[in-house]
Amino acid sequence: MKRALIVGGANGIGLAVATELAACPGCEHVYIVDKADPEPQYVTKKMETFRFDLTADDFSFFDRFTNIDTLVITAGFGRLALFRDVEERHIAESFSVNTIAAMRLIRRFYDRIEGRSDFHVGVMVSIAGFMTSPFFSVYAATKAALRVFIESVNAELEQAGTTNRILNVSPGSIAGTSFTRQRTELEKVRPLAREIIGRLERKEDLFIPGYEETFREVLERYHKDFRAEGRRSYQYKLNSGRIKTERT
Numbered sequence: 001m002k003r004a005l006i007v008g009g010a011n012g013i014g015l016a017v018a019t020e021l022a023a024c025p026g027c028e029h030v031y032i033v034d035k036a037d038p039e040p041q042y043v044t045k046k047m048e049t050f051r052f053d054l055t056a057d058d059f060s061f062f063d064r065f066t067n068i069d070t071l072v073i074t075a076g077f078g079r080l081a082l083f084r085d086v087e088e089r090h091i092a093e094s095f096s097v098n099t100i101a102a103m104r105l106i107r108r109f110y111d112r113i114e115g116r117s118d119f120h121v122g123v124m125v126s127i128a129g130f131m132t133s134p135f136f137s138v139y140a141a142t143k144a145a146l147r148v149f150i151e152s153v154n155a156e157l158e159q160a161g162t163t164n165r166i167l168n169v170s171p172g173s174i175a176g177t178s179f180t181r182q183r184t185e186l187e188k189v190r191p192l193a194r195e196i197i198g199r200l201e202r203k204e205d206l207f208i209p210g211y212e213e214t215f216r217e218v219l220e221r222y223h224k225d226f227r228a229e230g231r232r233s234y235q236y237k238l239n240s241g242r243i244k245t246e247r248t
Helices: 013-023 058-065 088-108 137-160 188-203 210-225 226-240
Strands: 003-007 029-034 047-051 070-073 122-126 164-169
Touching: 003 013, 003 047, 013 029, 013 047, 013 070, 013 188, 047 058, 058 088, 070 088, 070 188, 070 210, 122 188, 164 188, 164 226, 210 226
Parallel strands: 003 029, 003 070, 029 047, 070 122, 122 164
Antiparallel strands: none
């Protein structure tokens, strides 16, 4: 992975992936695109930053990245709230950033993804996209749509004869990111970033951090009785003290 484009790389896991890639001897350049700039102390000589709003209609901005062989999309946001308290604008913006932007970016680079040369793609999805998620209904819906999109396109890529795949990274809460309005703590996020990079290199198609420790059991409960799991999840979030706005 010599030249990488990280969309949403100004903070959190995106910034951790960007800094880890930039530290690799074989990496030549890392482009970071976000609506804000990363803190200056994280930007190295191999890194170049750009500002772009993923709610924009015109994505021709991305036509300049003609030499990349790696695309990582980590941009996204969510609001932890009951659906009755969510504004219509939030619904539209959530799908625009969390789902449609990723689909548009993958379509824009699809000729290279479908080609015979190595092209690595990773998308930050969420474990919320696999199950009922009360208080996170809109966010979960955007991620569920993104998950099924990735699975469907990967099936098409396989049939097209390419070895390239889109890696769906679906974590739960990640310590050290700014998703809960805290500052990014890179040292906490670096191990996960390294794991993601390794799986990108191997062209894997799904990575659920903490699957064996946590999410295997949760997903088994969900598939056995999604209604009961929905009730359990509702009470868990209600008792957690996390009922507030959260944003990447």
